[in-house]
Amino acid sequence: MPESPLALVTGASRGIGASVARALAPAYRVLLGGRDVDALADQAAETANAEPWPVDLSDLDGVRGAVAGIDRLDVLVHSAGTAELGTVEQAAPSAWRQNFEVNVVAVAELTRLLLPALRAAHGHVVIINSGQGLSARAGWGPYAASKHAVRAFADALRDEEPGIRVTSVYPGRTDTEMQQAIIAGEGREYAPAQYLRPDSVAAAVLSAVTASPDAHISDVSIRPRPH
Numbered sequence: 001m002p003e004s005p006l007a008l009v010t011g012a013s014r015g016i017g018a019s020v021a022r023a024l025a026p027a028y029r030v031l032l033g034g035r036d037v038d039a040l041a042d043q044a045a046e047t048a049n050a051e052p053w054p055v056d057l058s059d060l061d062g063v064r065g066a067v068a069g070i071d072r073l074d075v076l077v078h079s080a081g082t083a084e085l086g087t088v089e090q091a092a093p094s095a096w097r098q099n100f101e102v103n104v105v106a107v108a109e110l111t112r113l114l115l116p117a118l119r120a121a122h123g124h125v126v127i128i129n130s131g132q133g134l135s136a137r138a139g140w141g142p143y144a145a146s147k148h149a150v151r152a153f154a155d156a157l158r159d160e161e162p163g164i165r166v167t168s169v170y171p172g173r174t175d176t177e178m179q180q181a182i183i184a185g186e187g188r189e190y191a192p193a194q195y196l197r198p199d200s201v202a203a204a205v206l207s208a209v210t211a212s213p214d215a216h217i218s219d220v221s222i223r224p225r226p227h
C-alpha cells in the first residue's frame with residue numbers, strides 16, 4: 001500500500017494548530033510541531049497517524065536539525081505564533097522582536113529549508129495569519145506588523161513558486177489559550193461563544209488543501225459569528 005502523504009503542522013500542541021492536525025490526520029501522516037513535549041504526546045495519542053515533532057522554532061539550528069530527513073512534504077501549515085500586544089507608546093523593542101522572530105522569521109526559514117521537499121510533492125503551504133494581517137487596530141501594532149509581514153512573505157512565495165500552492169488564512173478572534181490571554185490583558189470577561197471555534201478555522205484550511213488541483217485558494221478571511 002502506498003504511504004500516506006505527509007503534513008507538518010506547527011503550533012499543533014494546542015489551539016488552532018491542534019485542530020488543523022486532527023482535520024488532516026484522516027488523509028495525511030501528520031508531524032505535530034510545538035515545544036511542549038507532554039502536550040504533543042497527548043495530541044499524538046488522540047490523533048491517529050500523527051507523531052510529535054518537538055522543536056523551538058526560534059532556535060534555527062534546532063529547526064535545521066529537525067527538518068533533516070524530510071525529503072517530500074505535501075502540506076506545511078504554519079500555525080505556531082505569538083501575540084505580544086501594546087500601543088506604539090507602550091511596546092518595547094523586545095515585543096516587536098518576539099512577534100517578528102516567531103511569526104515571520106521562523107515561518108520564512110522553516111519554509112526555505114523545506115522548499116526542496118515541497119517542490120518534490122507539488123505541495124501546499126498554509127499560513128495562519130490574522131485579521132490583524134489585513135488591517136491593524138490600536139494596541140495591536142507589534143503583532144499586526146508581523147502578520148502584515150507574513151502576508152507579504154506568502155504573496156512573494158506564491159509568485160516565486162508556481163508549483164506550490166500558498167494559502168493565507170485570516171481568522172478573527174478564536175477560542176484558544178492565546179485569545180484567553182488577550183482578553184485577560186484587555187481586562188474583559190472571556191466569552192467563548194463570541195469567538196470562532198478552532199475547528200472552524202481547521203475546516204477552512206482543509207477546504208483550501210483539498211481544493212481541486214486547478215484551483216489555488218490564495219486568501220481566506222473568517223470572521224466570528226457569535227453563537
Ligand code: NAP
Binds near residue numbers: 039130171177
Ligand atoms: P495558542 O493557543 O497560543 O497556540 C500557539 C501554538 O504555537 C502552540 O502550539 C505553541 O506551542 C506554538 N508556539 C509558539 N511559539 C513557538 C515557538 N517558538 N516554537 C514552536 N512552537 C511555538 O495560539 P492559537 O490561538 O492556536 O494561534 C495559532 C495561530 O493563529 C497563530 O499564528 C495566531 O497568531 C493565529 N491567530 C489566532 C487567533 C486567535 O484569536 N486565537 C486569531 C487570529 C490568528 P508550544 O507552547 O508547545 O511551544
